[in-house]
Ligand code: HEM
């Protein structure tokens with residue numbers, strides 16, 4: 053990749069914005085993104101309460117159901133969360149080319165090289181973003197980790213859930229996961245740490261979305277709603293040439 | 296089978312336990328196994344007809360806590376008598392013989408009744424230093440366990456040490472302690488009765504089951520009998536209503552503690568521990584740990600010394616951050632750190648872009 057030239061052309065396009073609209077995020081990507089966002093927010097808040105119940109209900113016990121309600125909300129959000137995660141993983145194999153798994157797991161040399169340029173941007177060695185159309189490769193790699201953490205949250209969650217599943221309930225099958233996580237108490241600990249990893253990611257992610265949206269002027273945030281993103285025609289050509 | 300000649304009936308009569316009480320006990324056993332009470336009659340019949348079972352009790356790396364639990368004093372119940380009247384041919388703590396005479400008794404059982412006795416193992420089996428950490432009569436625990444359990448009709452690993460390695464196997468496991476299952480691989484008919492110590496009620500129940508059905512009751516993946524380890528403590532706990540309501544003890548002896556609120560925040564491991572403590576209780580059902588205000592430590596679960604600790608914390612901290620840093624504290628600080636890094640990075644980036652744009656402008660002006 054020709055770094056100097058792309059900085060120049062980026063600057064040039066800032067002067068005369070010649071951009072085209074490209075449909076990058078198809079509907080399932082956007083839908084699962086916002087369902088995941090919503091459910092994670094609910095899961096993290098309810099989960100924090102479950103791990104650290106900070107509200108103490110007044111007596112008598114029979115009249116209150118605070119923890120019970122919080123758990124129920126957690127479980128309903130968990131259903132939304134798990135189905136969205138599952139749908140997104142399936143879509144990695146059937147969706148458009150910006151939704152594919154190879155946007156996240158870099159298998160081509162070009163993506164590794166571009167990831168390096170992005171790293172330079174993030175650690176402030178580059179003032180302008182490298183060119184890109186779909187996910188930038190570094191972000192893609194992060195999303196791969198995020199989906200992995202989400203999966204781990206779900207699997208540890210179901211493993212813990214299997215404890216109280218009634219005898220004969222299909223949810224009991226998840227008890228086979230318990231030894232994999234080193235026992236229930238350790239599964240709980242992993243589940244709890246996953247929440248913090250996701251909280252850290254969300255802070256990073258929203259900050260980056262704002263940062264990149266300003267730096268690349270490509271309607272990055274709007275794109276997760278509309279599916280369209282603004283790209284320079286030469287970037288699209290370059291990307292097609294790479295394939 | 297003449298019931299009056301039965302070893303058990305004689306023994307019960309001698310101790311003044313009526314037949315009615317005995318049948319009642321069998322009914323209770325049936326209910327512990329979650330079987331219809333009518334199975335009690337079958338249990339009674341089977342126990343009466345059974346030969347007096349021979350039992351050898353091996354103690355290795357242990358504290359004799361399970362022996363204490365088994366010999367517990369107090370009102371003798373039918374369960375005690377069933378246990379008492381077993382033909383216990385070898386048990387270091389309670390047998391009269393000592394030294395070579397004692398070892399001869401053990402050898403006698405193993406050689407004369409192959410496949411005809413029940414072996415009970417208490418304590419873990421150290422394998423480090425060629426087994427030098429625990430030897431009896433010049434033989435290592437591992438050798439004894441292999442020979443005695445290998446020749447038994449069935450083996451009961453009693454207590455968490457025998458079942459899972461327990462305290463001796465806790466990190467860094469200096470003696471290379473193993474559970475019975477790991478020290479004697481491929482052992483058939485092994486059942487685990489973990490807990491620290493195991494509940495004598497459950498020991499009586501598995502023995503009664505074995506005498507009745509000639510096999511062990513159904514077990515879970517850790518070879519624990521489901522009738523005793525099939526449900527989480529949390530799902531049978533009398534404080535559960537306080538948990539669901541959101542009423543928790545915050546400090547020892549606080550108002551909530553005195554009112555008997557849930558011990559979740561004091562580190563109760565009831566939600567991740569399987570045993571029937573809330574139902575059968577301890578000391579003849581007098582009470583059980585949570586019942587008297589102490590959180591469950593998770594003693595019936597594998598590796599509980601390593602995994603359930605710190606006992607008085609809900610979950611462990613993060614390795615490398617010191618003992619007082621909870622996962623939540625670290626999380627909050629990390630979140631603040633990431634946010635601050637982005638705030639600073641964003642400002643720097645903004646400044647850089649301004650400078651860059653200015654330079655471009657000047658360059659553009661020149662050309
Ligand atoms: C729990 C919260 C969130 C999670 C777990 C999350 C996760 C993700 C993931 C996994 C992707 C990759 C999309 C895919 O191909 O599947 C993504 C993309 C994106 N997200 Fe989020 N997101 C969250 C919240 C947000 C929020 C609040 C915003 C808005 C500020 C946002 C804006 C975006 C944008 C703009 C993209 C496209 C990024 C790109 O160009 O590569 N996200 N997010």
Ligand code: HEM
Nearest residue numbers: 095096099100102103130205206209210212213240244247
């Ligand atoms: C992003 C996803 C999720 C987050 C952030 C999250 C967060 C949490 C947190 C922080 C706790 C408290 C853990 C503790 O300290 O003991 C918790 C508890 C729990 N979560 Fe989740 N969770 C998520 C997904 C799920 C899923 C998919 C399930 C599946 C049913 C689930 C089931 C549970 C259960 C059963 C508990 C109770 C744990 C206990 O009683 O010890 N969670 N969750």
Ligand code: SF4
Nearest residue numbers: 529532557558563565
């Ligand atoms: S005291 Fe322990 S076992 Fe009982 S409800 Fe509370 S957390 Fe569960």
Ligand code: SF4
Nearest residue numbers: 572584591592593594
């Ligand atoms: S309440 Fe918990 S720690 Fe106490 S004996 Fe029962 S399983 Fe063991």
